[in-house]
């Protein structure tokens with residue numbers, strides 16, 4: 001399938017395809033995926049559409065044009081490849097969470113080990129309070145292909161501070177206002193999963209008190225870094 005989008009949508013789609021393709025390189029760079037696992041999608045501004053990774057292509061072979069443009073229902077509307085196996089899940093998140101601009105999925109090793117145990121990662125370090133503002137929660141097990149994964153993601157992340165959920169016995173899904181933010185959450189999720197795992201090898205790990213988590217999260221959101229740029 002390869003259709004022609006109307007000119008205004010085509011321009012926006014080209015920009016999003018570029019961005020989504022470039023950010024896919026971050027997943028192997030940060031060791032978050034193996035072989036062809038994982039995927040990223042992002043909304044195409046000004047359209048109801050989103051762009052997502054093609055299914056099963058090597059990360060080295062991804063190009064902007066190979067990103068598949070999909071309708072809000074997750075149907076491919078422009079592109080030469082079959083879209084990611086998780087397209088219905090991403091589409092469900094976009095339909096249900098209008099504030100979400102991008103979705104990332106990884107099988108990063110430490111976070112997926114917590115997912116295999118069905119255990120949330122306790123908020124025990126300041127970096128977790130900063131980025132997640134809470135424990136990293138666990139979502140239900142769901143089979144791949146339909147929108148059950150999306151339902152699980154939304155049921156956990158709606159109203160939760162964490163932009164990451166560990167889908168049981170599967171892996172990590174993160175959301176963000178844009179694709180860079182969702183990728184960053186996936187990177188930070190793996191870092192937190194590894195550090196808290198290592199800490200537990202040394203002895204029991206206590207979560208931070210709620211008031212400290214609140215204060216750290218607030219500072220990170222409202223005072224950290226350069227006010228005019230993305231963090």
Ligand SMILES: O=C(CO)[C@@H](O)[C@H](O)COP(=O)(O)O
Nearest residue numbers: 037038039055056084085144
């Ligand atoms: O775990 C899954 C399916 O949920 C994916 O991460 C696959 O491993 C990659 O699938 P494609 O995006 O290439 O279809």
